Amino acid sequence: MAVKLDGKKLSIKLTNDLQVETKTLKNQGIIPKLAVILVGDDPASRVYVRNKHRMAEKIGIESLDLRLAKDTSEAELLEKIALLNNDPTINGILVQLPLPDQINADRITKTISPKKDVDGFHPYNLGRLFVNDPYAIPCTPNGIMYLLREYGISVDRKNVVIVGRSKIVGRPLAALMLNQNATVTVAHSHTKNLSEITRQADILVAAVGRVNFIQAQDVKPGAIVIDVGINRNAAGKLVGDVEQTEVGQVAGYLTPVPGGVGPMTIAMLMKQTIEFAKWSKQEK
Numbered sequence: 001m002a003v004k005l006d007g008k009k010l011s012i013k014l015t016n017d018l019q020v021e022t023k024t025l026k027n028q029g030i031i032p033k034l035a036v037i038l039v040g041d042d043p044a045s046r047v048y049v050r051n052k053h054r055m056a057e058k059i060g061i062e063s064l065d066l067r068l069a070k071d072t073s074e075a076e077l078l079e080k081i082a083l084l085n086n087d088p089t090i091n092g093i094l095v096q097l098p099l100p101d102q103i104n105a106d107r108i109t110k111t112i113s114p115k116k117d118v119d120g121f122h123p124y125n126l127g128r129l130f131v132n133d134p135y136a137i138p139c140t141p142n143g144i145m146y147l148l149r150e151y152g153i154s155v156d157r158k159n160v161v162i163v164g165r166s167k168i169v170g171r172p173l174a175a176l177m178l179n180q181n182a183t184v185t186v187a188h189s190h191t192k193n194l195s196e197i198t199r200q201a202d203i204l205v206a207a208v209g210r211v212n213f214i215q216a217q218d219v220k221p222g223a224i225v226i227d228v229g230i231n232r233n234a235a236g237k238l239v240g241d242v243e244q245t246e247v248g249q250v251a252g253y254l255t256p257v258p259g260g261v262g263p264m265t266i267a268m269l270m271k272q273t274i275e276f277a278k279w280s281k282q283e284k
């Protein structure tokens with residue numbers, strides 16, 4: 001049976017540490033503040049945004065809850081972001097994805113100041129990560145690295161296979177792994193003989209968004225398997241990209257869904273907001 005990589009448990013520990021840190025900062029007159037913008041009323045997004053506000057409150061981060069109608073124009077959203085960029089009390093800005101069709105997400109991402117880009121999605125921040133001089137790091141990849149480190153798993157000299165090449169998970173995770181001396185393969189929908197490749201992985205990361213995409217025959221015995229998927233199955237249950245039951249028999253370590261990568265993502269978001277608050281003071 002695979003050892004569970006318990007993101008839920010680790011995120012609680014981290015959250016407690018962050019809570020202590022915000023108390024110290026408060027004594028120095030620093031109160032970290034995060035602005036979260038939700039456009040529209042997608043039910044899943046509302047749940048995620050609510051969780052972010054709850055976690056912020058628990059830690060002692062102020063959060064600004066900005067809700068915009070689903071027919072908001074791109075110009076209106078850009079204007080909102082400009083105001084937040086120029087507001088010195090705001091340390092972090094997050095625009096919840098996905099956005100409605102009339103809004104170009106790349107243009108929004110590029111408008112958020114890189115110094116307030118808590119998601120780490122701005123091309124400036126992705127570029128700095130790519131050249132191994134990171135500023136803000138995308139939360140999901142950062143959470144995965146944190147989880148591995150905390151379980152004493154080094155990626156140095158490991159064969160890492162990442163399935164998925166998204167801007168927010170696959171690509172930045174590949175950079176983080178490479179920066180720590182892993183040998184990285186990024187596989188995707190055009191990859192030939194995918195199962196042959198995934199079976200070479202010492203560390204296998206599934207970030208494709210498809211239920212049961214990785215099965216036991218795709219996994220080397222003893223491998224470390226990271227399930228980044230957040231899908232609903234036919235019964236409406238939250239499931240990842242990995243067929244957990246059988247893979248759990250083959251793998252050495254496995255992240256559950258829920259309770260694996262998801263809670264680490266939120267914890268990293270909070271950590272980044274606090275760092276931004278500290279950095280903004282240091283520059284003054």
Ligand SMILES: Nc1nc(=O)c2c([nH]1)NC[C@@H]1CN(c3ccc(C(=O)N[C@@H](CCC(=O)O)C(=O)O)cc3)C=[N+]21
Pocket residue numbers: 047048094095096097098119139230238257258259260261262263264265266
């Ligand atoms: N600008 C932006 N930044 C994001 O970071 C971002 C986003 N947009 N859009 C949507 C995705 C998704 N995402 C999740 C974060 C935590 C959980 C999480 O905590 N999941 C829990 C379970 C939650 C549940 O039960 O639904 C878990 O896996 O245990 C899930 C999904 C952040 N995203």
